[in-house]
Amino acid sequence: MKYRKLGERGPKVSAIGLGCMGMSHGYGPAADKREMIALIRSAHEQGVTFFDTAEVYGPYANEELVGEALAPIRGQVVVATKFGIQMQNGEQRLDSRPEQIRRSVEGSLRRLRTDVIDLYYQHRVDPAVPIEEVASTVADLVREGKIRHWGLSEAGVGTIRRAHAVLPLTAIQSEYSMFWRQPEQELLPALEELGIGLVPFSPLGKGFLTGRFNRESRFAADDFRSIVPRFTPENLDANQPLADYVRHVAATKNATPAQIALAWLTARKPWIVSIPGTRSPQHLADNLGAAEVALSAAEADAIGAELDRIAISGDRYPAALAARTGR
Numbered sequence: 005m006k007y008r009k010l011g012e013r014g015p016k017v018s019a020i021g022l023g024c025m026g027m028s029h030g031y032g033p034a035a036d037k038r039e040m041i042a043l044i045r046s047a048h049e050q051g052v053t054f055f056d057t058a059e060v061y062g063p064y065a066n067e068e069l070v071g072e073a074l075a076p077i078r079g080q081v082v083v084a085t086k087f088g089i090q091m092q093n094g095e096q097r098l099d100s101r102p103e104q105i106r107r108s109v110e111g112s113l114r115r116l117r118t119d120v121i122d123l124y125y126q127h128r129v130d131p132a133v134p135i136e137e138v139a140s141t142v143a144d145l146v147r148e149g150k151i152r153h154w155g156l157s158e159a160g161v162g163t164i165r166r167a168h169a170v171l172p173l174t175a176i177q178s179e180y181s182m183f184w185r186q187p188e189q190e191l192l193p194a195l196e197e198l199g200i201g202l203v204p205f206s207p208l209g210k211g212f213l214t215g216r217f218n219r220e221s222r223f224a225a226d227d228f229r230s231i232v233p234r235f236t237p238e239n240l241d242a243n244q245p246l247a248d249y250v251r252h253v254a255a256t257k258n259a260t261p262a263q264i265a266l267a268w269l270t271a272r273k274p275w276i277v278s279i280p281g282t283r284s285p286q287h288l289a290d291n292l293g294a295a296e297v298a299l300s301a302a303e304a305d306a307i308g309a310e311l312d313r314i315a316i317s318g319d320r321y322p323a324a325l326a327a328r329t330g331r
Contacts, residue, residue: 005051011201021054183209239318
């Protein structure tokens with residue numbers, strides 16, 4: 005495993021992290037807890053020091069899983085979690101009021117079995133609460149020793165600048181992959197200017213970039229991809245040229261498609277740290293092998309130029325969820 009600094013102010017972490025959401029949320033029924041604890045600990049044994057979760061995953065179950073898994077090695081890892089989404093009557097509601105942030109941090113500390121959260125993200129921007137008020141509340145929690153670093157998830161550049169002016173941000177979490185490259189337009193230049201790290205989630209395009217899916221693929225109702233426009237049969241079929249291209253590059257580098265997708269992100273900027281998720285020991289080993297796949301800046305740019313020629317079909321989110329991003 006290789007290691008890198010997460011932005012100018014952030015901690016040194018493994019070049020590939022582990023997104024833990026799918027172990028208990030979003031992709032069908034929760035996996036066996038004992039198996040997932042073993043998987044998380046295996047990731048650490050293979051060099052992973054950066055683990056991502058959130059209050060709403062489960063809800064609560066994922067933080068409890070991560071807390072139990074990492075308790076014996078807590079001082080050796082960086083744990084990120086998130087506030088700002090609450091479940092009310094079975095539906096997600098944005099809530100970043102100061103009093104709710106304080107309730108959330110206390111709950112997360114308890115479930116994660118720790119006395120400090122290494123990286124605390126606002127999960128989605130709450131339009132009802134000025135970002136300056138959110139930043140000020142988090143600054144108080146930093147002074148109280150409950151948080152080391154903070155960040156925003158899926159925020160717009162204007163909001164990032166306003167938040168950063170109150171309390172410097174360590175990292176922004178955003179979807180970014182060969183399957184979703186919009187962050188290259190405004191987000192990446194702004195983060196480079198401000199010295200903020202980027203943590204791409206869904207760096208494998210929710211599995212699409214591994215080549216696992218085609219127009220015959222179907223997703224259960226409790227699998228998030230069942231409502232994602234890009235995963236309709238028609239769009240899966242239309243987007244096969246991208247999967248084919250990733251497979252081609254992988255063959256030239258003696259790597260797997262997953263490794264190429266992750267290595268390409270790693271090569272884009274030295275402050276990018278992806279957090280692919282998995283429930284499989286085999287997929288975990290495959291993903292972590294990306295740290296050993298060397299792509300030069302020229303190779304990464306050449307791949308980007310080829311990606312520019314491949315049209316992508318379908319939106320990445322249904323309209324209601326897309327409306328909560330980029331604010």
